[in-house]
Structures are given as C-alpha cells and as structure tokens.
Amino acid sequence: MADALPSLRETLDAHGLLAKKSFGQHFLLDLNVTRKIVRYAGPFEGRAVIEVGPGPGGLTRAILESDAGKVVLVEKDPRFIPLLSELDDGSGRLTIVEGDALNVREAQLVEGPAHLVSNLPYNVGTPLLIKWLTGPWTPCALTLMFQKEVAERIVAAPGDDAYGRLAVITQAVAEARIVMHLPAAAFTPPPKVASAVVHVVPLADRPSPERLKKLERVTAAAFGQRRKMLRSSLKQLGGGDLCEAAGIEPDARAEVIDIAGFLRLADALK
Ligand SMILES: C[S@@+](CC[C@H](N)C(=O)[O-])C[C@H]1O[C@@H](n2cnc3c(N)ncnc32)[C@H](O)[C@@H]1O
Numbered sequence: 001m002a003d004a005l006p007s008l009r010e011t012l013d014a015h016g017l018l019a020k021k022s023f024g025q026h027f028l029l030d031l032n033v034t035r036k037i038v039r040y041a042g043p044f045e046g047r048a049v050i051e052v053g054p055g056p057g058g059l060t061r062a063i064l065e066s067d068a069g070k071v072v073l074v075e076k077d078p079r080f081i082p083l084l085s086e087l088d089d090g091s092g093r094l095t096i097v098e099g100d101a102l103n104v105r106e107a108q109l110v111e112g113p114a115h116l117v118s119n120l121p122y123n124v125g126t127p128l129l130i131k132w133l134t135g136p137w138t139p140c141a142l143t144l145m146f147q148k149e150v151a152e153r154i155v156a157a158p159g160d161d162a163y164g165r166l167a168v169i170t171q172a173v174a175e176a177r178i179v180m181h182l183p184a185a186a187f188t189p190p191p192k193v194a195s196a197v198v199h200v201v202p203l204a205d206r207p208s209p210e211r212l213k214k215l216e217r218v219t220a221a222a223f224g225q226r227r228k229m230l231r232s233s234l235k236q237l238g239g240g241d242l243c244e245a246a247g248i249e250p251d252a253r254a255e256v257i258d259i260a261g262f263l264r265l266a267d268a269l270k
Contacts, residue, residue, distance in 0.1 A: 009188070011083060012056055019189050023077050024121025026187035027055050033186055034062035037197055040179040041117045041143035044068040048114035050139070052101040052128065053121055057084050063117060064094070072109045074101045101128055106137045113140040122147050122191070126166065129154070133173045133202060134212055142200040143179075151178050151196035158258045164226070165219040171259050172207055172215055176200045207263065214266035222254035222262075229253060234265070242268050 009029050011017075019025035028034050037059065041049075048070040054060045055075065063071055064087060072095045073084055081098055088094045097109065102124060106114070116132060116139040125146050132139055146154065149162070155176050156162035170176050180197040184190040207215065218237065225233040231240040231250035243250040246264035248257060257265075 008056055008058060008061075015079075015083070017056065017079055017083075020077065024053075024123050025055060025077070026119075026189060026191045028058045028119055028186065029056070029188050030186065031058065031062060033182070034059045035065070037119075037143065037145075037180065038062040038066050038117065040197060040199055041115060041141070042066055042068075044115055047140065048072065048110040048112065050074065050106060050110060050114055050116050052116065052118040054084055055080055055119075057087055059117065059119055060084065060087055068115075069093070070095065070110060070114075072097065072114075074099055074104050074109075076100050102131065106132075106139075115139055116142040116144070118143075119145040122150075122193075125150060129200070130169065133170060133200070134209070138202050138206075140202070142202075143197060144200070145182070145195050145197050147191075148181065148194040148196045151198045154198055154200075158256050163255055164223045165216075168219050168259055168262050169212070169215065170200070172212070172263060174200045174202045174206075207266075211263070211266055214269045215262060218262060218265045218269065219254075222257070222265075226254045230257070237269060 019027065044067050046067060046069040049063050049068040050072045051060055051063060052074045054073040060073060071093055074097045075081065075084065076099065078098055081096060084096050120128060129144065132142060152162040153164060153166045154170050155178055156167040176198055178196045179199045182195040184194055221237055222230060222233050229251045230243050230248060233254065234242055240250040242265060245268035248261050248265060
C-alpha cells in the first residue's frame with residue numbers, strides 16, 4: 001500500500017486533478033502521516049468509520065488498512081469519485097457517497113456507533129463539528145483536522161486567550177484534545193496556515209437540545225462583549241440577577257467562567 005502513494009500523486013497529475021480552492025482542497029499524500037492520524041482515531045474494533053472529504057483517498061487508504069468495519073466516504077467534488085472507486089475491493093465494506101457533508105443524514109448511512117475521521121475543508125470545519133456534536137446523530141468519536149488556531153479554540157481552557165464560545169459549546173458535550181500538529185508543508189498544495197488534529201469524544205451524559213440552545217444564547221451574549229463584566233454583557237438576559245441565580249460573580253468576565261458555570265447560567269435563564 002505504501003508504494004501506492006507516489007502513484008496517488010502521479011494519478012492526480014495524470015488525471016489533471018488540480019486542487020480546487022473553493023472546496024478547501026489541501027491533500028495528504030504521505031501514508032506515514034495518514035496512518036498516524038488513523039492510529040489516533042482508532043482502534044475502531046469493527047465499528048463503522050465515516051470519512052468526510054476523502055479527496056484522492058490518502059486518509060481513506062489508511063482507514064481501509066485499519067480495523068474499521070464499514071467505511072463510508074462523503075465527497076462533494078465529483079472528480080474524485082472514480083479515483084475513490086478504485087479503492088473498492090468489491091467486499092461491500094466501502095460505500096462512496098457524492099454529496100455535501102453539511103446536508104448528509106449520517107444515520108441513514110451507518111447502523112450503530114460510528115467514528116468520524118476527516119481532513120476537513122477549513123471553510124466548513126466548525127459548522128460540521130457543531131452539527132455532529134449537537135445534532136440528532138453523533139459519532140462515538142471524531143478525529144478531525146483543523147487550522148491550528150481553530151483547534152486551539154476548541155480545546156482552550158478558561159483564562160486562555162483562545163477560550164470562547166467554541167470551547168464552551170464543544171466541552172459542554174465532549175472531551176477534546178489536540179493529538180498532532182502538522183506544518184503547512186505536509187499538504188499538497190500547502191495551505192497558508194499550520195494545522196492540528198483534534199480528537200473529540202462526546203460525553204455519555206450530554207445536555208439536552210433545549211439546554212444547549214440556552215447555552216448558545218448565554219455564550220453569544222457573554223463572549224460578544226468579552227471584555228465587559230457579565231452583569232453588563234448579559235444585561236438583556238437578566239444581568240446581575242441571572243448571575244446571582246447561577247452563583248456566578250456578576251463582576252467577572254466571560255473568559256474566566258468554566259463550562260459548569262456557563263451551564264448554570266443557561267439553567268438560570270427564563
Ligand atoms: C482538505 S481536503 C482533504 C482531502 C483528503 N482527505 C486528504 O487528506 O488528502 C478536503 C476535502 O473535502 C472535500 N469537501 C469540501 N467541502 C465538502 C463538503 N461540504 N462535503 C463533503 N466534502 C467536502 C473537498 O472536495 C476535499 O476533497
């Protein structure tokens with residue numbers, strides 16, 4: 001399989017497949033790198049894996065070498081479907097879906113728990129993460145590539161400069177950690193920014209959709225004016241009274257409130 005990768009690069013050239021900027025295409029063509037990502041994502045122990053945005057299939061090849069059960073690919077760019085079909089050994093293990101991951105209903109693609117692995121297009125990374133963590137279908141684990149700064153915003157702790165809405169919403173429903181850093185040079189063509197792989201495991205006991213909606217309202221207001229004291233930034237939602245009902249110091253700023261504190265503020269909302 002390792003020998004196949006130079007030919008993957010050659011295949012791209014032979015097919016005249018240039019990366020499209022509009023699809024956020026930056027490819028991983030080194031199987032050593034894609035295998036490492038898949039090691040962080042697994043073990044899969046026969047569970048299904050959905051890969052979003054397989055492109056020419058560098059990450060797909062590593063997934064197919066692993067202990068994944070069913071492997072489902074969702075790719076928006078039709079140019080890659082013939083290349084991906086060449087990875088199908090006819091056993092029924094691989095399913096290729098041409099479509100937009102933002103609109104796909106994953107529950108219709110897999111039965112039972114499934115992992116999600118993706119070198120995500122940067123422009124849809126955050127909406128997809130929120131869709132998978134707060135939507136009706138949630139994977140048992142997600143291993144996703146993000147722009148380094150976005151990865152830092154996902155895993156940030158109270159007091160960090162990067163701590164904000166994305167950290168609170170993600171960590172209210174999941175445990176998230178950065179498992180790998182990748183320089184721009186690891187990709188073809190190289191993006192302008194460095195990247196990081198984030199491994200996310202949804203909590204068994206996640207807040208209800210209603211509670212999450214309230215959390216989104218509170219965090220939008222609190223971080224919308226992050227330099228202000230909460231009594232002021234949360235004025236429209238109850239200000240100092242809301243803080244007191246939640247046991248939060250009204251003179252504190254959003255950046256120091258932990259996840260439990262934000263959940264208490266959400267619960268205190270009328
Ligand atoms: C950063 S490239 C990664 C390609 C491949 N996984 C790799 O590592 O070499 C992102 C891929 O996602 C695809 N893509 C972009 N937007 C998408 C969407 N909304 N749904 C599904 N695939 C998408 C692109 O066409 C591209 O193949």
